[in-house]
Amino acid sequence: MNRSISRREFLKMMALLPPSLYVSRFLQEPERIQQDQNVQNVIIVLFDTLSAKNISLYGYPRDTMPNLARVAEKATVYHNHYSGGNWTTPGTASLLTGTYPWTHRAINELGTVIEGRERNNIFNLFDQYYRLGYSHNTNVYRFFDQFAPDMDFIEKQKDLFIANNLSFDRLFPNDGDIAPLSWDRMVEEGEKGSTYSLFFAPLYDLYRQSIVNSYADDFPRGLPHTGEDDYFILEDGINWMLSQIETIRNPFLGYFHYLPPHRPYNTRHEFVDAFKGDGIRHYIEKPRRLPFGGGIDKPQDFEYQAKERRDYDEFILYADSEFGRLYDTLEKNGALENTWFVFTSDHGELFERGIFGHRTPVLYQPVIQIPLVIVEPGQRERRDVYTPTSAVDVLPTLLKVTGQEIPAWVEGEVLPPFSGTTPSPDRSIYAVEATKSDKTGPLNPATVMLVKGRYKLTAYLGYKQLGADAVFELYDLENDPEELTDIYDSASKVAQELRDELLAKVKEVDRPYLK
Amino acid sequence: MLYRFPFFTRAYTRRSLFQLFMVCAFPIHVWTILMAFRDFSWVAERTNTWDAVGLLSYAMVFAFFETFGMFLILVLTGLFMPKGWSAEKRLGLLGVLYLILAVWAILIQSYSLNGYPLPGWVAKFLVESGHPLRLMWGGMFLVTALTVTVPVILLVRSEKAQRASIEIFDRLAILSSFYLLFDVVGAVVLVVRNIRA
Numbered sequence: 001m002n003r004s005i006s007r008r009e010f011l012k013m014m015a016l017l018p019p020s021l022y023v024s025r026f027l028q029e030p031e032r033i034q035q036d037q038n039v040q041n042v043i044i045v046l047f048d049t050l051s052a053k054n055i056s057l058y059g060y061p062r063d064t065m066p067n068l069a070r071v072a073e074k075a076t077v078y079h080n081h082y083s084g085g086n087w088t089t090p091g092t093a094s095l096l097t098g099t100y101p102w103t104h105r106a107i108n109e110l111g112t113v114i115e116g117r118e119r120n121n122i123f124n125l126f127d128q129y130y131r132l133g134y135s136h137n138t139n140v141y142r143f144f145d146q147f148a149p150d151m152d153f154i155e156k157q158k159d160l161f162i163a164n165n166l167s168f169d170r171l172f173p174n175d176g177d178i179a180p181l182s183w184d185r186m187v188e189e190g191e192k193g194s195t196y197s198l199f200f201a202p203l204y205d206l207y208r209q210s211i212v213n214s215y216a217d218d219f220p221r222g223l224p225h226t227g228e229d230d231y232f233i234l235e236d237g238i239n240w241m242l243s244q245i246e247t248i249r250n251p252f253l254g255y256f257h258y259l260p261p262h263r264p265y266n267t268r269h270e271f272v273d274a275f276k277g278d279g280i281r282h283y284i285e286k287p288r289r290l291p292f293g294g295g296i297d298k299p300q301d302f303e304y305q306a307k308e309r310r311d312y313d314e315f316i317l318y319a320d321s322e323f324g325r326l327y328d329t330l331e332k333n334g335a336l337e338n339t340w341f342v343f344t345s346d347h348g349e350l351f352e353r354g355i356f357g358h359r360t361p362v363l364y365q366p367v368i369q370i371p372l373v374i375v376e377p378g379q380r381e382r383r384d385v386y387t388p389t390s391a392v393d394v395l396p397t398l399l400k401v402t403g404q405e406i407p408a409w410v411e412g413e414v415l416p417p418f419s420g421t422t423p424s425p426d427r428s429i430y431a432v433e434a435t436k437s438d439k440t441g442p443l444n445p446a447t448v449m450l451v452k453g454r455y456k457l458t459a460y461l462g463y464k465q466l467g468a469d470a471v472f473e474l475y476d477l478e479n480d481p482e483e484l485t486d487i488y489d490s491a492s493k494v495a496q497e498l499r500d501e502l503l504a505k506v507k508e509v510d511r512p513y514l515k
Numbered sequence: 516m517l518y519r520f521p522f523f524t525r526a527y528t529r530r531s532l533f534q535l536f537m538v539c540a541f542p543i544h545v546w547t548i549l550m551a552f553r554d555f556s557w558v559a560e561r562t563n564t565w566d567a568v569g570l571l572s573y574a575m576v577f578a579f580f581e582t583f584g585m586f587l588i589l590v591l592t593g594l595f596m597p598k599g600w601s602a603e604k605r606l607g608l609l610g611v612l613y614l615i616l617a618v619w620a621i622l623i624q625s626y627s628l629n630g631y632p633l634p635g636w637v638a639k640f641l642v643e644s645g646h647p648l649r650l651m652w653g654g655m656f657l658v659t660a661l662t663v664t665v666p667v668i669l670l671v672r673s674e675k676a677q678r679a680s681i682e683i684f685d686r687l688a689i690l691s692s693f694y695l696l697f698d699v700v701g702a703v704v705l706v707v708r709n710i711r712a
Contacts, residue, residue: 168573174709178558178566182573185554186547194628196550196574198543198620200581 039251041339049262051348067324078372091346098395098410101432102509123150135257163211265315288353341375387423442510454478457498537688542617544694575701607680
């Protein structure tokens with residue numbers, strides 16, 4: 001019994017070790033949970049900053065989303081769908097709460113849903129479901145933090161970033177707020193390029209850069225990132241999502257918010273210059289009537305505008321290719337047979353009138369019109385809906401189609417054709433930009449948009465630089481979809497009706513916040 | 516354990532190692548404290564003072580480990596110096612080189628932090644030279660080389676300079692000992708935060 005192992009025996013054992021480890025993987029029971037065909041799951045996939053105006057499915061001359069167009073052949077396509085706001089915080093909050101920004105009040109920088117309304121969210125209403133979420137976008141995590149009591153699993157944002165494997169999150173999991181913040185301050189260069197650490201930080205930066213540089217061939221314009229030195233590739237996000245869907249219990253509600261095609265437009269190598277020299281002059285000179293900038297503010301420079309738009313379009317191609325891979329995998333796995341699949345965005349992007357980006361007081365169509373495609377379980381034919389719809393409609397629609405009650409506080413309506421009734425052409429759709437307004441004050445300064453039928457009225461309220469308490473723009477979207485001619489003065493009857501309605505609405509929503 | 520190796524005992528005394536550690540701690544802690552206090556009120560306003568204290572504590576504990584890392588690197592570097600050098604000479608040279616490196620690191624970070632613009636006449640001179648990049652890199656190399664070579668030559672050749680450096684290190688050690696006390700407090704706060712949560 002006490003005989004020691006000889007050198008020969010030891011070597012034999014070591015030789016057997018690698019194959020035995022390898023074989024043991026095959027013998028492991030996969031953690032796959034049996035799919036229950038009687039329940040319907042919900043998947044919401046959101047691509048940040050995706051304007052419907054730049055999607056081929058909606059008539060854009062460049063074929064930016066061939067995979068979405070393919071999926072749309074077996075889906076319901078909403079052609080006039082509007083975001084609740086023109087940037088992530090208000091737009092996403094409207095989607096997740098089914099309420100407009102004047103109600104959820106996630107309107108400011110670092111905005112969150114107003115106190116007392118945190119439980120009015122989609123995850124709370126799907127309380128019989130396994131609810132999970134992920135986002136590349138930090139703004140969304142403020143909602144995840146608020147909605148955490150109603151969510152079963154929130155994947156950490158940094159877990160799907162590249163070169164973030166050293167962090168205090170893992171070392172100090174019980175101090176989830178301050179430990180990662182400390183790490184960021186100590187070793188990751190902030191916006192001013194300084195760190196607490198004098199010597200370790202530059203070495204760590206070199207290490208991270210070496211990892212990022214290893215992707216240089218795949219992403220010649222640079223790796224996609226959040227703007228805060230957090231790099232990622234969409235493939236990782238999609239792969240993670242697929243792995244989750246395969247293993248989580250049914251029914252589930254998954255919210256997956258991916259950053260592409262948000263700036264910087266760092267597309268994958270096969271899409272670089274895909275649209276270069278295609279001869280499409282889809283950009284037209286548009287009047288810059290209001291003294292607003294926003295995002296990257298540049299003078300009207302058509303060369304710059306064309307280049308920015310082309311880079312954006314090529315980044316959309318990348319997002320679309322991953323979307324196609326995701327959808328095909330889900331379809332192949334049979335996951336879509338019992339799943340409602342929703343594809344949308346939180347807001348659009350603007351490349352006109354000298355305004356580039358989306359953080360702007362203006363609410364022209366490219367920044368506010370977003371895609372919405374819903375695939376019903378087992379749907380085989382395409383349906384097109386041209387009635388104006390809003391992001392606040394998605395929540396009540398999903399409740400209805402999964403057989404649940406719609407609470408009274410929801411401001412959206414069930415989308416056609418799932419509502420079972422003919423949609424009213426005179427329904428009013430709103431969008432709000434109120435970043436500079438107080439969270440608990442009236443909407444001022446703010447921009448409020450009202451779309452009703454063919455008309456779109458935009459009210460600019462309380463902007464000092466405009467020299468008036470309120471300035472309005474009115475466009476006939478049917479005859480002037482590019483919003484070139486403001487008819488506010490010439491169409492006085494329509495203008496007056498819409499203005500009265502919009503101002504009455506603003507007065508109504510401001511009432512609780514008047515001091 | 517390293518004291519079992521004769522080459523190590525020849526290179527360092529316990530006192531020189533202690534002084535070297537304290538010298539390492541000084542710039543790292545000064546910079547960390549300066550930077551962390553810049554953020555203290557920002558964090559306190561957004562969350563609470565306890566979180567701000569937490570941020571400071573993580574920073575101090577991290578500074579301790581960074582100090583230790585730099586100390587090890589310096590000790591190893593010192594072993595490559597000529598065998599015949601005394602522990603004091605070795606300590607003087609390592610300490611001064613380290614402090615020069617720290618000053619450069621602080622200057623680079625301060626430059627990023629405050630965004631000092633290049634003086635107009637320098638920019639003009641560079642542009643007019645026709646080779647602005649070459650000149651800039653050349654100038655940087657010259658300045659860096661001077662800040663390193665002059666003190667090194669002084670320390671190697673002059674015993675007076677060595678003594679002066681050791682005396683400076685003695686004083687820095689007193690300040691550093693306060694910082695190390697902060698590190699201990701930081702470690703306690705860190706433990707409390709992670710147990711409490």
